[in-house]
Amino acid sequence: MLMDLKVVLVEPLYQGNVGSVARAMKNFGFSDLVLVNPCKPEVEARAMSSHAWDLLQNATVVSSLEGAIEDSSIVIGTTGITGLKFDEHLRIPPFSPREVRERLSGMDGNVAVLFGREDQGFSREELSLCDMIMTIPTSEVYPVMNLSHAVAVVLYELSELTTGDLPLADAFDVRLLHEHIAELLDDIDYPEHKKEKTRLMIKRIFGRACLLEREVQTLRGILRKIQQHIRE
Amino acid sequence: MLMDLKVVLVEPLYQGNVGSVARAMKNFGFSDLVLVNPCKPEVEARAMSSHAWDLLQNATVVSSLEGAIEDSSIVIGTTGITGLKFDEHLRIPPFSPREVRERLSGMDGNVAVLFGREDQGFSREELSLCDMIMTIPTSEVYPVMNLSHAVAVVLYELSELTTGDLPLADAFDVRLLHEHIAELLDDIDYPEHKKEKTRLMIKRIFGRACLLEREVQTLRGILRKIQQHIRE
Numbered sequence: 001m002l003m004d005l006k007v008v009l010v011e012p013l014y015q016g017n018v019g020s021v022a023r024a025m026k027n028f029g030f031s032d033l034v035l036v037n038p039c040k041p042e043v044e045a046r047a048m049s050s051h052a053w054d055l056l057q058n059a060t061v062v063s064s065l066e067g068a069i070e071d072s073s074i075v076i077g078t079t080g081i082t083g084l085k086f087d088e089h090l091r092i093p094p095f096s097p098r099e100v101r102e103r104l105s106g107m108d109g110n111v112a113v114l115f116g117r118e119d120q121g122f123s124r125e126e127l128s129l130c131d132m133i134m135t136i137p138t139s140e141v142y143p144v145m146n147l148s149h150a151v152a153v154v155l156y157e158l159s160e161l162t163t164g165d166l167p168l169a170d171a172f173d174v175r176l177l178h179e180h181i182a183e184l185l186d187d188i189d190y191p192e193h194k195k196e197k198t199r200l201m202i203k204r205i206f207g208r209a210c211l212l213e214r215e216v217q218t219l220r221g222i223l224r225k226i227q228q229h230i231r232e
Numbered sequence: 233m234l235m236d237l238k239v240v241l242v243e244p245l246y247q248g249n250v251g252s253v254a255r256a257m258k259n260f261g262f263s264d265l266v267l268v269n270p271c272k273p274e275v276e277a278r279a280m281s282s283h284a285w286d287l288l289q290n291a292t293v294v295s296s297l298e299g300a301i302e303d304s305s306i307v308i309g310t311t312g313i314t315g316l317k318f319d320e321h322l323r324i325p326p327f328s329p330r331e332v333r334e335r336l337s338g339m340d341g342n343v344a345v346l347f348g349r350e351d352q353g354f355s356r357e358e359l360s361l362c363d364m365i366m367t368i369p370t371s372e373v374y375p376v377m378n379l380s381h382a383v384a385v386v387l388y389e390l391s392e393l394t395t396g397d398l399p400l401a402d403a404f405d406v407r408l409l410h411e412h413i414a415e416l417l418d419d420i421d422y423p424e425h426k427k428e429k430t431r432l433m434i435k436r437i438f439g440r441a442c443l444l445e446r447e448v449q450t451l452r453g454i455l456r457k458i459q460q461h462i463r464e
Contacts (some may be wrong), residue, residue, distance in 0.1 A: 005416070024381050029371035051374050098392075101264075136388060139261035142283050149256050149384035156368060156385040 005111045006032035008068045013118050026052035033059040034054025034068045061066040072112035073168035077130035094135040097157035109168025134232030153155030163215045170215040180223045237343045238264035240300045245350050247273045252380030258284035260387040264330025265291040266300045302342035305400035309362035321366030327366035329389035341400025401448040412455045
């Protein structure tokens with residue numbers, strides 16, 4: 001069974017690419033496409049989508065990335081290696097598509113795979129919304145892939161994903177967990193200037209662990225107990 | 233180390249695709265592109281190749297597929313599932329890109345990966361030149377991939393191939409082996425109408441076995457001894 005996976009294109013610039021992405025999705029059996037502030041898909045998009053024009057017509061268009069991923073248990077950002085040095089803590093550790101497949105194997109839930117703008121990729125803020133960062137291993141000489149090629153490679157790999165009966169935690173519960181952690185950092189007077197990085201680190205740890213529903217409940221139980229002791 | 237691998241496009245129709253293929257090749261660190269009777273790569277090919285225009289300019293242009301693969305130890309034909317029922321024995325067993333990677337792992341030699349025309353794929357005769365058939369697992373609903381997407385997926389997988397120190401048999405020696413087998417079929421009065429299929433079957437068996445140099449020599453030694461006994 002295919003994982004319940006949606007492809008999210010963040011502000012794609014070229015409609016030909018959007019059409020090509022739709023085709024690659026249909027080739028690998030995926031149909032849920034979300035476009036965040038996209039260019040308008042017209043004649044060229046239709047031509048490049050070939051027999052996947054239906055998929056493109058049924059794409060969801062939203063105005064913010066947050067809206068696109070609010071129901072996703074795991075949010076995976078796909079990035080090139082460009083800019084790696086500038087925001088290492090946002091991108092490390094990056095996983096290959098194969099590693100992502102292996103990590104998600106046996107689980108079941110809603111996964112969002114994000115692809116950034118053709119020229120600029122993601123903003124820092126967008127990267128910080130991701131639970132996992134995925135990078136396709138490419139040549140150092142010319143690492144910048146065409147957007148639809150990247151989608152084809154990622155979906156080729158993830159279409160082989162064997163889902164199982166381990167339910168990934170609900171997106172809403174994971175959000176509560178992270179808000180709970182933020183609360184706890186406040187409670188313990190954690191240094192203000194370290195808070196963002198630390199919250200991001202924890203997001204990445206839990207992200208790559210692919211938290212299950214019962215694990216989130218247990219973690220939140222622990223947090224509640226810690227808070228009770230602190231506040232007493 | 234990357235396997236010594238060339239990409240062969242057989243009579244590509246659209247220069248935009250040829251340019252996109254060059255880009256995908258450079259993304260994954262491959263540079264050896266061979267074009268068999270291609271459309272002329274001009275402005276659109278240049279645009280789609282992006283920073284891989286050099287690779288496209290250095291492509292080898294040939295007029296026959298035989299010429300393109302004469303130095304290749306292993307010839308892998310990439311096909312969609314279209315037409316599978318019409319010429320099953322030509323295409324079976326097809327391997328996924330991952331299976332091809334696993335089979336070639338630890339070996340070293342010259343590999344040619346063939347991609348057919350955008351509309352018609354390969355002819356029967358072209359398919360019969362292949363040692364192995366590779367098919368990207370796609371959705372039954374819409375299996376027909378864009379050419380450059382298929383190249384990107386295959387090279388993504390094969391760029392992860394770990395070569396080793398087991399030398400694949402030289403293309404010339406493999407050809408001698410097959411000619412030797414054909415000779416033997418003549419010697420034993422093998423039914424004429426079965427010869428082609430049987431030779432193809434043997435080609436596929438040895439193809440998926442990825443014969444090593446010393447194995448070819450041993451096999452040819454056995455054939456020689458058989459022939460001596462028959463002819464005595």
